[in-house]
Amino acid sequence: MISPLQIEFRNTHPAEAVESRIRQELAEFEKFYNGLLSCRVEVEAPKQERRGSVSRVSLDLGIPSAGGQNAEHLEVKSQRKDASMAVHAAFNSARRRLKEFTGSSRRLGRRAL
Numbered sequence: 001m002i003s004p005l006q007i008e009f010r011n012t013h014p015a016e017a018v019e020s021r022i023r024q025e026l027a028e029f030e031k032f033y034n035g036l037l038s039c040r041v042e043v044e045a046p047k048q049e050r051r052g053s054v055s056r057v058s059l060d061l062g063i064p065s066a067g068g069q070n071a072e073h074l075e076v077k078s079q080r081k082d083a084s085m086a087v088h089a090a091f092n093s094a095r096r097r098l099k100e101f102t103g104s105s106r107r108l109g110r111r112a113l
Contacts, residue, residue: 005041007043026039026091032095033095037063042056044056054080055080055086057087
């Protein structure tokens, strides 16, 4: 990845367990797709803890465009009761969307897009 990972927490203090899960999921994603240019993750906790409240995760991945000159952004959102599970679901969704975009289930290299 060219630019550093950006993680932002909203309505909550940074949680080491969630940050660790983000780094783990990103490492796995980079094994699947090694052309990643950037990664920005927002973790938002509910403003008030209520029954049924969920954590939201927004994932913005920068990938090279087809021409290779600019970056395209793959944006994925997920929500679960547990922030770590929302992170996991967001990265899984990003993998599926990238497969659909490229029409391939094989591991992708930079030239695939």
